[in-house]
Amino acid sequence: MNKTILDALKKIEEDYNVKILYACESGSRAWGFPSKDSDYDVRFIYVHPTNYYLSIDPVGVGKKRDVIELPINDLLDVSGWELTKALKLFRKSNPPLLEWLRSNIVYYEAFSTIDRMKTLSEVTFIPSSCLYHYLNMANKNFREFLQGEQVKIKKYFYVLRPVFAAKWIEQYNEFPPLEFHTLLERIVPNGPLKTEIETLLKRKIAGDELELEPKVSMINTFLTEELIMLEAYAKSVSFHIPDPTPQLDQLFRNTLEEVWGFSK
Template sequence: MQEQTRPQEADGKADAARRMVLARLARVEAEHGVRILYAAEGGSRSWGYAAPDSDYDVRFVYLHPAPWYEFGGQRDVIELPLADGLDISGWELRKALRLTLGGNAALLEWLASPQVYRQHAAACRVLRELGPEHFAGEAAYWHYLAVARKNYRGRKLEQQLRLKKYLYVLRPLLAAHWVKARRSPPPLALEELAAQTLGDAGLRAELAGLLALKAAGAAPEYGPATPGLQDYIDSAMQAYEAAARPRRHSDWARADALLEQVRLACGA
């Protein structure tokens, strides 16, 4: 029988993890000479199905001093080695803006995370204004389907099904359906998202059982797919492969204008 973590003990672990995250973010700023504008959880802990031993998937957006932007072709991501259960990586602000305007919804999900470590209020006000416009169009819909497809293809190559990856296919797939139907940001929590997008009660029950095992840390790492959800995913992915996908365009001029707006808001 798996030992249950007491609430007080869990709170202590979360506090310790938060202190480590903040210390490493401060080290990133010192070592790279950047300013972190925003940092938050961006994985299973924001999607509502973390196990007690899940990593902390910390994602951040950062700004360089003005001279950096005068030169092209420089590295625009910072990735720390996985250590102590902390998976920490960040995007440079211009990269984040260009990706977002091209359809990538990752930044907008980070901004909606329930677990925030750092944020510059004025900068985040500018970034959050992208949300409603972005989800009202087709870009986010195709982004989520592309994420589901990437994870689906990786899963198909394995001899056995890794349950964590199974959820990584299902969540972006349901998020795509939400965006298509509602033209608004999908809920972060997978359970809430499924409650409003999966019409079949049997499918919702299969998913609820899997999420309960995952959150309790009782789910095996590998196992058989639940038949209803497997059929649902396979059917959706076949439809996606047959669909004509629009070509993505990122408005770099607008991204640069937003970059300057954020820099001005930060006094940079």
């Protein structure tokens, strides 16, 4: 599969005249709970030649799109963000982007941009921004998928993981790990609840997630209580950092010089 993914990335570079700086796995494979039939969610960051940016129309306006998305098939979901889009989201401590940078499945990396972004992320992290992201995701999925008497196993993990991530931020004031098992080990003490979650995790990974079955009251109660507490906590905190724009502007210029040279 790695070769298939690398071939797709190479074709993107040729078809769109861009350079890919970084490509990784996102979603359930990066989170540590893929099913047997999970597809590959490949995400990447790319940069155009220098002259592309030297025009009166900024990237992201009109025909100058700031994303590249390949048609999704049963096996591959491939999409990427242009560098200035990525850096503007990075400035806001965008959690999906921060997850990409921390993915433990990296398909491709070139040049120094990503290493520099990782270093900057240590001083640009905004806990409140990430906290609200995970809390909103958890609330939405909880309302949409886990309110009936019959639920799908898979849906529990799309609520549990953002709840654990939000609790990690509350407890450690740092961006949470991607891996579900790491979050579970640190967030949930040993006992019946952890055992129940671990049992469901084994079933999901084994592919036992398609049929509806009675909801797990213990987990639903835990999620209800945690969401209430996290909502209260989120309202009580605020966090501000110095504007990192000058550093990100320089990072962008350095990338153009490193990748293309200013003469191109």
